[in-house]
Amino acid sequence: MLGSGLRDAHMTLIDPVPARRPLVKRRPPSPLRELEALKSIHDPRAARRKLALLVRLERTTLPRPADVHALHEILLVLCAYPDTAAVRRRAERVLARFERRADLQRHAGALAGSGIAGTATPYPFFAPTAAWLARHHGAHLTIDWDAIDEESETELLEELLPLMALYAETPGLDLAPLSLREWIATMKGRRETDAAFLISRLMALPMSERVREVLHNKVGLPFVLAPGPGTPARTRALTRRAPVHVQTAPLRRGRPDLAAEIVRPPRAIAPATRAAARELIDLAHGMLVATNRELDIFSYASTDDVLLADCGEGLVFAFIGFTPDRRLLLETLYGYVIFKNGVFMGYGTVACLFASAEVAFNIADTFRGGEASFVFSRLLAATRQLFGTDSFSLDPYQIGADNEEAIASGAWWFYQKLGFRPRDRAARALMRRELRRMAADPEHRSTRPTLERLATASVFFHLGRRRDDVLGIFPLADVGIAVTRFLAARFGGEREHAEEECARTAARLLGLRSFAGFTTGERLWWRRWAPLVCALPGVARWPAADRRALAAVIRAKGSRREAEFVALFDAHARLRRALATLATLATK
Numbered sequence: 001m002l003g004s005g006l007r008d009a010h011m012t013l014i015d016p017v018p019a020r021r022p023l024v025k026r027r028p029p030s031p032l033r034e035l036e037a038l039k040s041i042h043d044p045r046a047a048r049r050k051l052a053l054l055v056r057l058e059r060t061t062l063p064r065p066a067d068v069h070a071l072h073e074i075l076l077v078l079c080a081y082p083d084t085a086a087v088r089r090r091a092e093r094v095l096a097r098f099e100r101r102a103d104l105q106r107h108a109g110a111l112a113g114s115g116i117a118g119t120a121t122p123y124p125f126f127a128p129t130a131a132w133l134a135r136h137h138g139a140h141l142t143i144d145w146d147a148i149d150e151e152s153e154t155e156l157l158e159e160l161l162p163l164m165a166l167y168a169e170t171p172g173l174d175l176a177p178l179s180l181r182e183w184i185a186t187m188k189g190r191r192e193t194d195a196a197f198l199i200s201r202l203m204a205l206p207m208s209e210r211v212r213e214v215l216h217n218k219v220g221l222p223f224v225l226a227p228g229p230g231t232p233a234r235t236r237a238l239t240r241r242a243p244v245h246v247q248t249a250p251l252r253r254g255r256p257d258l259a260a261e262i263v264r265p266p267r268a269i270a271p272a273t274r275a276a277a278r279e280l281i282d283l284a285h286g287m288l289v290a291t292n293r294e295l296d297i298f299s300y301a302s303t304d305d306v307l308l309a310d311c312g313e314g315l316v317f318a319f320i321g322f323t324p325d326r327r328l329l330l331e332t333l334y335g336y337v338i339f340k341n342g343v344f345m346g347y348g349t350v351a352c353l354f355a356s357a358e359v360a361f362n363i364a365d366t367f368r369g370g371e372a373s374f375v376f377s378r379l380l381a382a383t384r385q386l387f388g389t390d391s392f393s394l395d396p397y398q399i400g401a402d403n404e405e406a407i408a409s410g411a412w413w414f415y416q417k418l419g420f421r422p423r424d425r426a427a428r429a430l431m432r433r434e435l436r437r438m439a440a441d442p443e444h445r446s447t448r449p450t451l452e453r454l455a456t457a458s459v460f461f462h463l464g465r466r467r468d469d470v471l472g473i474f475p476l477a478d479v480g481i482a483v484t485r486f487l488a489a490r491f492g493g494e495r496e497h498a499e500e501e502c503a504r505t506a507a508r509l510l511g512l513r514s515f516a517g518f519t520t521g522e523r524l525w526w527r528r529w530a531p532l533v534c535a536l537p538g539v540a541r542w543p544a545a546d547r548r549a550l551a552a553v554i555r556a557k558g559s560r561r562e563a564e565f566v567a568l569f570d571a572h573a574r575l576r577r578a579l580a581t582l583a584t585l586a587t588k
Contacts, residue, residue: 031056032067032074039077040370042247047083054078054090058097065107072098072116072235073366079238080314080343080367081247088244088341098235099227108227115290117235121225122147123292127216128299130199130223132285137231138196144222145181154180157198157219164201195223225289232286234364237344239283244341245314252374258419261377262463265385266309271561272318277306280318284337287344291364297335297349300326304560307334309382314341315375317382319350324521324558329528330476330579331358332387332566338363338375345375350383355570356391356470357383358458360398368409373418380461387566390463393472394420400455412454413446423473424457469580478586479532479579485586486535502530509539510551521558529554536578537585546574 029037035053038046062068075091075098082088098104099118104111111119122144125133133141148154158180162173165187178186181194188197202216225231272280281301288294297320305321319334327333331351338345346363361379363372383389394415400406422428430453437444446454458472468474491498503526507513510533515523533539533554539547549572556565569575 031060032062032071035074036070039074040081040251042081042083042250044083047087050078050083050087051090054087054094058090058094061101062103065110068101068103068107069111069114069116072114076234076237076343076366077370080340080345081251081370082244082341083247085244085246092238095235095238099233113292115232115234115287115292117231117233118227119233120227121232121289121292122222123225123289124220124222125289126294126299127202127213128296129285129289129294130195130216131203132299133223133225133289134196134199137225137228138193139191140226140228140231141193141195141199142224142226143181143184143194143198144224147222153220157221160202160205160215160219163205164198195221232289234287234290234344237283237287237290239279239339239342242310242314242316242339242342245312252371253369255373255417256377258377258380258461259463261374262380262384264381266317266378266382267312268308268310269382269385270308270310272306272308274303276308277303277320280306280337281320283344284318284320284335284347287337288347293347295335295347295349296326297322297333301335302560305562307386307561307563309386311378311382315339315378317379319382319386321562324562325524327525327557327562329532330479331471332562334562336379338379340367340375348379350379350387351471352383352387352389352566353471353569354391354467354469354474354576355387355389356393356467356472357387357389358393358395358471359383360395373414376418384463386563388570391467391470392420392461393458393470395458395472396455399459400451403455406455407448407451410446410451412451412459415459418461420459420461422454422457422459427454427457430454469576474580475583475586478583481586482582483531483535487531498531499527502534503527506530506533509533510547511544512551518555519558521560522555523558525558526554529557535582536575537581538578542574546572550575 031053035050035057038050038053057071062071072095075095078087078091079095082091098116101118104116104118108119113119113122115121130141161180161183162170165173169187173183176183184194184198188194198221199216202219203212205212205215207215227233230236281298281303284301285298288298300323301320302323307319307321309317309319311317316339318337318339320336321327321332321334328351331353333349333351335347335349337347344364345367346361348360348362350360351358357380359380361376363375380392383392397403398406399412399415403411406412416431422431430450434444434446434450434454460466460470460472487495487498491501506526506529507515515526518526533550539550542550549568553565553568553572553575556562556568559565
């Protein structure tokens with residue numbers, strides 16, 4: 001203590017008055033950083049400042065690729081959540097001219113794959129998307145030869161090349177010492193890109209569409225979509241088919257009461273006109289291209305089966321169904337696109353059956369951390385209203401199984417906090433252990449291995465009692481195995497004969513005397529469902545009304561809107577019990 005006192009006294013004698021630190025003048029934030037800080041603040045003063053900053057940033061050249069990207073994302077947020085009509089118009093104006101910005105053009109290479117207009121999109125597009133791009137943007141689509149590392153990657157294509165030529169060309173193909181790249185350059189037209197030529201020739205091979213798609217995907221060539229007028233870009237992810245809702249209140253960042261939100265129906269649900277459906281399908285397909293994604297549901301979408309769920313305040317879900325020939329045997333699958341004031345906010349799928357829905361939900365990075373929980377709750381409400389669902393599930397991929405993005409974003413806990421729970425015993429035990437650790441230490445976070453173990457099983461949310469006849473639990477695969485065993489026992493390898501014979505037998509069993517009045521899709525689905533009908537136990541003993549109802553279920557599968565199938569299927573209690581019995585036969 002003596003030493004300490006002497007030291008304090010000494011310091012007092014030497015420096016009786018504390019020295020003042022020199023004042024450091026803080027630089028004001030850059031316009032970009034200021035706009036970033038203001039983007040989610042909604043009041044008149046913030047709106048005026050946003051407008052001034054937008055005017056300034058429209059004329060400002062940004063130094064780094066990250067800055068250009070940040071400005072682009074802020075503009076999308078301001079279009080989705082505008083304080084005033086003036087802010088929306090100015091943000092739209094900057095976006096409309098974005099690809100002409102000098103800083104964007106300077107950094108376009110570094111921003112490749114970002115989905116920003118004026119930048120390239122490199123991706124190994126699968127058959128339907130590649131064909132769609134070749135039709136709509138063929139002049140901008142090329143093969144990315146630099147991304148092909150080994151000759152083995154082109155061996156299959158080299159074997160297929162003679163099949164794409166006329167027989168008169170075979171001497172050259174057999175003997176000329178040209179590489180594959182040189183041959184394609186020689187064969188294509190002057191105004192044709194290598195990719196457009198190759199895709200058109202693959203699609204022209206004399207085989208079924210499905211086989212051609214398998215072949216294209218097996219070849220697996222990488223492509224590059226160069227920027228051009230109207231090429232898919234998130235910058236252009238706007239539809240103006242609804243009035244803009246001005247945002248005056250803070251964003252709903254809290255966790256909603258999911259049960260209460262699900263039973264609150266959307267403001268309106270209505271089918272889209274054919275013109276609107278075509279626009280929405282093209283926009284959905286293009287947005288997935290721009291975000292390096294592909295979904296069959298948008299590649300084979302039906303303009304007759306697009307339903308719009310208006311949830312108010314500018315939030316709209318566009319549910320998009322398959323063309324009849326691409327539908328699943330049992331589940332009804334719809335893709336959906338999320339729009340906020342006409343701005344693309346995300347996408348996903350809902351598969352429905354047994355009054356349950358298996359949901360995939362993807363919110364764009366730009367809008368994560370905002371109203372994601374609220375938007376998800378409104379998606380479930382729209383799904384319930386459309387399909388009568390009272391049980392919802394998320395499959396393992398959606399919550400992190402083999403999904404790096406879901407693991408990194410903590411998807412499992414996002415849904416757990418909303419009320420989703422695993423049914424798997426090991427996953428439930430692990431969840432409880434993690435919750436105890438979090439209660440003891442609020443700073444505790446689940447490790448990556450823990451998240452991966454949690455994500456090995458589906459999670460569920462039930463509005464009513466917990467059921468086993470829901471997607472994610474019901475063994476759909478066993479139904480398929482039971483049908484395969486039935487066909488193998490009766491017909492062996494004569495599957496075409498089996499389809500004909502089952503179609504006749506099913507018609508007799510269900511009392512159908514004629515297919516007059518059936519559409520092409522309804523006839524197709526009769527043939528597809530016929531083996532299942534013949535395999536179902538006890539159909540011949542069903543009451544006539546139940547057999548007629550089953551015929552209506554099958555016909556609805558091929559109808560204009562597949563949502564009709566869900567309603568009829570779920571109402572057929574005897575059919576649901578018979579499918580459960582059939583599934584148990586596969587395990588015996």
